[in-house]
Amino acid sequence: MKRKKKKLTTLLILLLILIIVVMVFFFGSRKEKIKHLTRPAVPGTAATQTKEVQLKKVTLFFLSESDDLLHPEEREIQVSNLNEEAEAVVEELIKGSRSGKLNPLPENTRVRQIFVTSEGTAYVDLSRHLLEASYYGSSGEMAAVYSIVNSLAYNFKEIKRVSLLVEGNERETLGGHIDLSRPFLPDYTLVAR
Amino acid sequence: MPKLLKSVLIIFIFFFGLSLMVPTPLQAQKSKKSIPTLKVTVEDFSGGSRLRITSDQNLVFSIRKSGYVLVITFRALLGLKIEKQSFSSQLITSVDLAKSPEAYLLMVKARTENFNFSHNARKSPFEIIVELKNKEDTKRAETAAAAPADKTLEPTATPPTTATETTLNQKESSRKQVKTIVIDPGHGGNESGAKGIYGTLEKDITLAVSKKLKEEIERGLKYRVVLTREADVSVPLERRAAIANNNKADLFLSIHLNGSRRVNASGSETFFLSLNATDEEARRLAYFENNSEELGSRVPEKDFDDLKLILWDMAQSAYLKQSSQLAEFVQLELNELLNTRNRGVKQAPFKVLTGAACPAILVEVAFITNPEEEKLLQSEDFQSKVAEAIYRGLNRFLQLYEKP
Numbered sequence A: 001m002k003r004k005k006k007k008l009t010t011l012l013i014l015l016l017i018l019i020i021v022v023m024v025f026f027f028g029s030r031k032e033k034i035k036h037l038t039r040p041a042v043p044g045t046a047a048t049q050t051k052e053v054q055l056k057k058v059t060l061f062f063l064s065e066s067d068d069l070l071h072p073e074e075r076e077i078q079v080s081n082l083n084e085e086a087e088a089v090v091e092e093l094i095k096g097s098r099s100g101k102l103n104p105l106p107e108n109t110r111v112r113q114i115f116v117t118s119e120g121t122a123y124v125d126l127s128r129h130l131l132e133a134s135y136y137g138s139s140g141e142m143a144a145v146y147s148i149v150n151s152l153a154y155n156f157k158e159i160k161r162v163s164l165l166v167e168g169n170e171r172e173t174l175g176g177h178i179d180l181s182r183p184f185l186p187d188y189t190l191v192a193r
Numbered sequence B: 001m002p003k004l005l006k007s008v009l010i011i012f013i014f015f016f017g018l019s020l021m022v023p024t025p026l027q028a029q030k031s032k033k034s035i036p037t038l039k040v041t042v043e044d045f046s047g048g049s050r051l052r053i054t055s056d057q058n059l060v061f062s063i064r065k066s067g068y069v070l071v072i073t074f075r076a077l078l079g080l081k082i083e084k085q086s087f088s089s090q091l092i093t094s095v096d097l098a099k100s101p102e103a104y105l106l107m108v109k110a111r112t113e114n115f116n117f118s119h120n121a122r123k124s125p126f127e128i129i130v131e132l133k134n135k136e137d138t139k140r141a142e143t144a145a146a147a148p149a150d151k152t153l154e155p156t157a158t159p160p161t162t163a164t165e166t167t168l169n170q171k172e173s174s175r176k177q178v179k180t181i182v183i184d185p186g187h188g189g190n191e192s193g194a195k196g197i198y199g200t201l202e203k204d205i206t207l208a209v210s211k212k213l214k215e216e217i218e219r220g221l222k223y224r225v226v227l228t229r230e231a232d233v234s235v236p237l238e239r240r241a242a243i244a245n246n247n248k249a250d251l252f253l254s255i256h257l258n259g260s261r262r263v264n265a266s267g268s269e270t271f272f273l274s275l276n277a278t279d280e281e282a283r284r285l286a287y288f289e290n291n292s293e294e295l296g297s298r299v300p301e302k303d304f305d306d307l308k309l310i311l312w313d314m315a316q317s318a319y320l321k322q323s324s325q326l327a328e329f330v331q332l333e334l335n336e337l338l339n340t341r342n343r344g345v346k347q348a349p350f351k352v353l354t355g356a357a358c359p360a361i362l363v364e365v366a367f368i369t370n371p372e373e374e375k376l377l378q379s380e381d382f383q384s385k386v387a388e389a390i391y392r393g394l395n396r397f398l399q400l401y402e403k404p
Helices: A002-037 A046-050 A082-093 A130-157 B002-021 B025-031 B137-145 B150-157 B161-176 B202-220 B237-246 B279-291 B305-338 B371-376 B380-402
Strands: A055-061 A072-079 A111-116 A121-126 A161-166 B037-045 B049-053 B058-068 B069-073 B081-084 B092-098 B101-112 B117-124 B125-134 B180-187 B223-227 B252-260 B268-273 B340-348 B358-365
Touching: A002 B069, A055 A082, A055 A130, A082 A111, A082 A121, A111 B101, A121 A130, A130 B358, A161 B305, B037 B092, B049 B092, B058 B117, B069 B125, B101 B125, B101 B340, B125 B279, B125 B305, B161 B237, B180 B202, B180 B237, B202 B252, B202 B380, B237 B252, B252 B340, B268 B305, B305 B340, B305 B358, B305 B380, B358 B371, B371 B380
Parallel strands: A121 A161, B037 B081, B180 B223, B180 B252, B252 B358, B268 B340
Antiparallel strands: A055 A072, A111 A121, B037 B049, B049 B125, B058 B069, B069 B101, B092 B101, B117 B125, B268 B358
């Protein structure tokens, strides 16, 4: 009886170890995913300030009313990894122009996630508010798409193509005009010289 | 005690199961560095051929038939390799893997267009079994009577030399004598498009203008005109281009109205497709551009070999030169007749234009969000003027290409 009990306890211990290993695997991979989704909750908190925030200059493209072309504007964003810097660029685009250009993206749009593949395709996942850009016809869709595509490709050499997702899903178009089913290459002919 | 053991075992199995499920497909593909390989075998059975595709990893795929080619599309982020055994089959001539910008395509070429297919798929281990059955075997009596003899020979035709190409074109032109223009009234149904301050909806005006344009063309030219919608209904974008292709259209015109956040934006502009193509694609497209100098000399469908067929959903790429010309003429006439601000000819990746296998443009007549232009667009008089301007533009284009 005692020996049987002993055998059982060793078995139990072995099982426990296995469970722990499995759980580490489970939560470990989970954590990685979360890390990738969250961004600094409050930028500029005491912790990050003491670390000396490094900034870098980026160029954003906004549509001008007068010539229907994209015009560059400079911003500073925090230095971080590629995905987060790309998110910062799109968030700055959403905040809008500082020189009276048209804002290409509805101001309540949220960046859900940006992920850049090793082949250079940036998947930009935005909230459904983006669809409001299509209230303004094809020119509204063009402005929304190419302000994002050109701004990302211009600032990050790792990004060669941009694929737009809405609420995590692929869409045919925003509102019946511009084809979203293929990744976009930047189009610098739309930029004012 | 054994009870405890049992419950611990159950918990263990539960967690083990979870751990298998947790990694998302993306992570799984990332963590597994190896590129999935497709193993393809082909074997015949009576009345058809069976294609067996297996892989070490589960893949997302879709199957469609396009002419005499069966296209199996795989979404593979990491890449895809193929291992195939040599085979000889009564129905399948070749199996090849090609890459398009966002997916991999397994092109299964058959000897004839007249085949049916059915498929079965299994996961872990991943396996697709596709059965191709010769329609002719079952329907030989009917098809022999209905189809001309050369139809069954087409797929096995030799690769096109200049000589065969001309005969093919002759065949094409004799087959279709009535020329067709397809007009696409933008939006429709629950997609009303842009909206004016006075409540005018884009979908209503585009339909009204399209109908007037149809009348105008039918009055002045010996062309058949087809509208992609005759009423206030919603038509998917791909369907609109398909209507043009199914009717063997010679021109495709999509009519839209513009919108803007600022009320004083105004004017007319005409678009043709911008390619947004990768280098690899661009090289293939050059082929088309060189082969479509004349209107009517459409790229013969059977000339679309494996690589070119990938672009069938980008058929417009073969007609960009002509489309830009058509756009120029239409824009010119719009400026002349309408007195609207000239916003010029532009290029954009419009979904509705990508699939059209003929010169195709999209006209943004005026801004419905501009109160003045909205008023104009409401008036029958202005709508007729728009129709006339577009008609004149396309007439100038057709004269350029029409041979005596």
